[in-house]
Amino acid sequence: MAKRLTRYILIALVLGVITGWVINAAIDDGTAESAARLKSIADYLSIVTALFLRLIKMIIAPLVFSTLVAGIAHMGDIAALGRVGLRSILWFVLATFVSLTLGLILVTALHPGVGLNLPLPPATAASGVETAAFNLKDFISHVVPQSIFEAMSANEILPIVVFSVFFGVALTAIGEKGKPLVRGVESLVRVMLQVTNYVMRFAPFAVFTAVASALAERGPQIIMTLGKFVGSFYLGLLILWAVLIGACFVIVGPRTRHLVRYIRDPVVLAFSTASSEAAYPRTLEELERFGVPPRIASFVLPLGYSFNLDGSMMYMTFASIFIAQAYGIHLSLGQEITMLLVLMITSKGMAGVPRASLVVIAATLSMFRIPEAGLLLILAVDHFLDMGRSATNVVGNAVAASVVARWEGDLGPALSPDIEAAHAASRRAEPRKAG
Incomplete structure (x- = not known):
């Protein structure tokens, strides 16, 4: 299914x-009438993308x-959290901060969305981005839901995350009764x-309809604007890989x-399927072989x-700021930092499935x-971006497990992949010699 979906996309x-391109070339003659006709056609095409956005x-x-x-339930009982849990969370927080900050810095420095100058939709043109909407008191008080059903009906991600954390920890605490x-x-x-x-x-x-419209x-x-967006993001991924692997070396x-070398195959699998979850079983196996x-x-x-x-x-800050740039919306440094902090929380509920980050970005x-x-701007190239970020997710989680094992002083010996391959070939050859 993944390969077919990739081909179809x-x-x-x-x-x-x-x-x-053909529609634009056939109708656009530089007049206001042709511009109105093109806008009408684009509006009709966008019906499909609007439905997909609602889905x-x-x-x-x-x-x-x-x-x-x-994810919380998989931690085991409360006593098992202990030192490993604290060290894991510490690494996750540091890695999250580095990833989000790197995305924010690069998209601000490279500004791939500047120059697109898309008009704001009529429903939001008057409001724009209001600094007063992000004061600390309102932000903190809104984090805790007064009703989980209200939060879910309104798709308010932060309150849902808070309730989910309480729920998951409680399930872990009651043990067998919660199984x-x-x-x-x-x-x-x-x-x-x-x-x-x-x-x-x-x-x-x-x-199809997003690109065509x-x-x-x-x-x-x-196309040039989106091309710059894709190139800028992959540059960011390369830098993030260097940071993660460099930290692992230290x-x-x-x-x-x-x-x-061990995680090479899981990384390729995640990249080709655009799903880090598809590579999970193989990543677990390779980590155990690594020690x-x-x-x-x-x-x-x-x-x-x-x-x-x-x-x-990293993609969430990069894409969110890119969309703001495309609409000509200026975010102050304080608002960008607020977005980074919000995404540090909302990103914790994201699944490693194809294009799941669109869910968090939408909220x-x-x-x-x-x-x-x-979102329709990045949807046309999102699959290519998802391939890169899925592979990066595998690298990040493999590094995290290795680092925590090292901190625990429990990282066992690893056999060089070349030596292991030679041993495996030798074992396969033994029956033929005996015969």
Whole structure:
């Protein structure tokens, strides 16, 4: 399904570019009348993308709740959290801060969205971004929900995350009595992942109409803007990889080069499928071969898939600020820092599935009065970005498990992949010699 979806999205992208370009070239003659006709056509095309956006928002609350509760439940009983839990959370917080900050710095420095000058939708044109909406008192008081059902009905991510944390810790505290609910939540996770897969089947149609409408109304110059966006983001990912692997070298030591080689296959799998979760089983296996004890790998890795998606976290600040730049919305330094802090919390409920970061970005944009329609700008190239950030998520979680194992003084010996391959070949050859 993943390969077919990738192929369909690529086909839809190409067809959208061709269709939009042809429409723009055939109608645009520089007059106000042609501009009005192009806008009307773009509006009709955008109906499909609007429906897809509503489908994305439909899964926000249950996806965040089920993923976060299941991640906490996988920690084990409260006593098992202890030192490993604290060290894991410490690394996750540091990695999250570095990822989000790096994305914020790069998108501000490279400003890939500046120059697009998209008009604000009429419904939000008068409001824009209001600094007064982000005072500390209102922000903190709004974090705690007065009703989880109210928060879910309004897709308010922060209150949902707070409730999910309490719920997950409580499930862990009651032990065996909570096992039926844990199994139920894990089933809900699987159901929501399946629903997400269903929703993503509409992505090719949304990609086609998003690209076609953008090119039809604004012409081929938008391709250059999106090209700069993609190139800037991948530059950021390369820098993030260097930072993560460099930190691992400092803490774990020179054997980090073996870790890089061990996780090569999971990284390629995540990149090709645009899903870090697809690489989870193989990543767990490779970490244990590298020398990370199963008790640490099986604890840190599942937790990391809810709390430590470094590539996706960097993408959220990068994409959010890019959309603001595209609409000409200026965010002050204080507002950007506030967004970073908000995303540090909201990102903790994200699942490692294809394009799940759109879910968190959709909720964050509305909190900062940035038009949610801006998601349609990045949707056309989101799959290519998702490939890179999914691979980065695998690298980040593998580094996290290795670092925690090193801090625990429990990192076992690793066999060089080359030597292990030679031993495996020798073992396969033994039956033939005996014969």
